[in-house]
Amino acid sequence: MRILLVKPHPQLLIAKRLQEGFLHLEPLELEIVAGGVPAEDEVSICDLGVENKPLRKFHEQLKMINPHIVGFTGYSSQSAMVKKLAKMSKEYDPSVINVAGGVHATIIPADYAVDGIDIIVRGEGGTTFREIVNRYKRGQTLYFGDVSLSPKDPDFQKKAEMPPPEFPPVHDIPRPRRDLVQRSKYFCVWTSAPENRLDTMFPRTASMRTSTGCAFNCSFCVVHYIMRGKYLQRTPEDVVDEIAQIKEDNIYFVDDETFLNKKRMTDIANLLLEKGIKKKYISWARSDTIVKHPELFRLWKETGLGLVYVGLEAMRGSQLDNYNKRTNVETNRKAVSILREIGITLHASFIVDPDFTVKDFVSLEKDVLDLCPAEVTFTVFSPAPGTELFQKHKKDYICDPFLFYDCMHTILPTRLGLKKFYEHFGRLSSVALRANPLRVNKVRVPRKEVLKVIYRGTRYIFALRNMYKDYTLDTK
Numbered sequence: 410m411r412i413l414l415v416k417p418h419p420q421l422l423i424a425k426r427l428q429e430g431f432l433h434l435e436p437l438e439l440e441i442v443a444g445g446v447p448a449e450d451e452v453s454i455c456d457l458g459v460e461n462k463p464l465r466k467f468h469e470q471l472k473m474i475n476p477h478i479v480g481f482t483g484y485s486s487q488s489a490m491v492k493k494l495a496k497m498s499k500e501y502d503p504s505v506i507n508v509a510g511g512v513h514a515t516i517i518p519a520d521y522a523v524d525g526i527d528i529i530v531r532g533e534g535g536t537t538f539r540e541i542v543n544r545y546k547r548g549q550t551l552y553f554g555d556v557s558l559s560p561k562d563p564d565f566q567k568k569a570e571m572p573p574p575e576f577p578p579v580h581d582i583p584r585p586r587r588d589l590v591q592r593s594k595y596f597c598v599w600t601s602a603p604e605n606r607l608d609t610m611f612p613r614t615a616s617m618r619t620s621t622g623c624a625f626n627c628s629f630c631v632v633h634y635i636m637r638g639k640y641l642q643r644t645p646e647d648v649v650d651e652i653a654q655i656k657e658d659n660i661y662f663v664d665d666e667t668f669l670n671k672k673r674m675t676d677i678a679n680l681l682l683e684k685g686i687k688k689k690y691i692s693w694a695r696s697d698t699i700v701k702h703p704e705l706f707r708l709w710k711e712t713g714l715g716l717v718y719v720g721l722e723a724m725r726g727s728q729l730d731n732y733n734k735r736t737n738v739e740t741n742r743k744a745v746s747i748l749r750e751i752g753i754t755l756h757a758s759f760i761v762d763p764d765f766t767v768k769d770f771v772s773l774e775k776d777v778l779d780l781c782p783a784e785v786t787f788t789v790f791s792p793a794p795g796t797e798l799f800q801k802h803k804k805d806y807i808c809d810p811f812l813f814y815d816c817m818h819t820i821l822p823t824r825l826g827l828k829k830f831y832e833h834f835g836r837l838s839s840v841a842l843r844a845n846p847l848r849v850n851k852v853r854v855p856r857k858e859v860l861k862v863i864y865r866g867t868r869y870i871f872a873l874r875n876m877y878k879d880y881t882l883d884t885k
Contacts, residue, residue, distance in 0.1 A: 485814045
């Protein structure tokens, strides 16, 4: 049978600017789903985010493949586009089976109870989709348990209101089919340069998942809700075996928190060193993990870890308490110092609250410059769809809370007004460029790439400052 797996393109300009300029990772979730498809079946992946004319490309793929099943993934901000693409799929062939999965399907499955979507997958798609394909070939019902739902099921509403299902054991999850995408399209801007020189700032970068979930429950995050508080980890041997098979020299660990288990990560690093596997890595880590286990990060520096994303969120204690971060400002400062001493580049992420005043923005600018040199990015605090906080604020939203939930657009009222808020929000990124390691450390990079970064950075900041205009697309 023939299967087409689809990842929607971003609808809002700021996401497009980010993807085209600084970070575009492969559709790992679809590669994992494809990995579960039986070998005798034909499976294709269509990542519309890399296409100049995505809707035309999708229609071309339908005509060329003539699929029996079309599978869609998507975040809440992409849910409207998933519905649109599903409708296009049905218009092309009414007999096709449309399957919607991903984060939005997991947390708010009822939103996908529309005419164009036949099956809604909750939780891990790799194992569930494999069973859907096998059932299709056997002529069996495609909805089963609490992981594969159908709006036609009399018990659908009851099942849709249940918490997300338990995830399967990690050893049951398929390995990703990396061969199904055009790998040259995927990259991450790289600023870690121990020798003060980079052959390229835009190396091809593979994505990899070594664990799923997180042991913490920050108020702005939906992960603990999706995973029901579980933190599932692959074995060191399994992780190292996959790393050895990845062709790219640069790997981005997309775990929600990679380093929570010191022993596991120590074993992975030692295995990589023993086998002589030489790669460069980017990962996420909490500041308290870094402070608690600095020796682990020294070991990983030797292994090839060049850059760590740390959700500092704030350098003011009251804000950290509001986010239920379970850390403090002193820990943040220590983590920054440790990474600097080890020689691992810091990528610090901060949260901007819609209630920020001008004084709050100015204070954050100072905090950013104090981190220099470091990569620094910003998100806007927004309640995650599906969480209690999301329900608490349901009467406060100023826009479609799904479409605009991208952690860049506020879905709550701002104290300063949208135009002034985003004027300061854009300025933060301008200030962050002054703290960037490439600039501060005077790293030698290809001249053409310097010009490319300046051009892309200018377009990105301009888009940030003008985000207030996006709200005319869908306002209440």
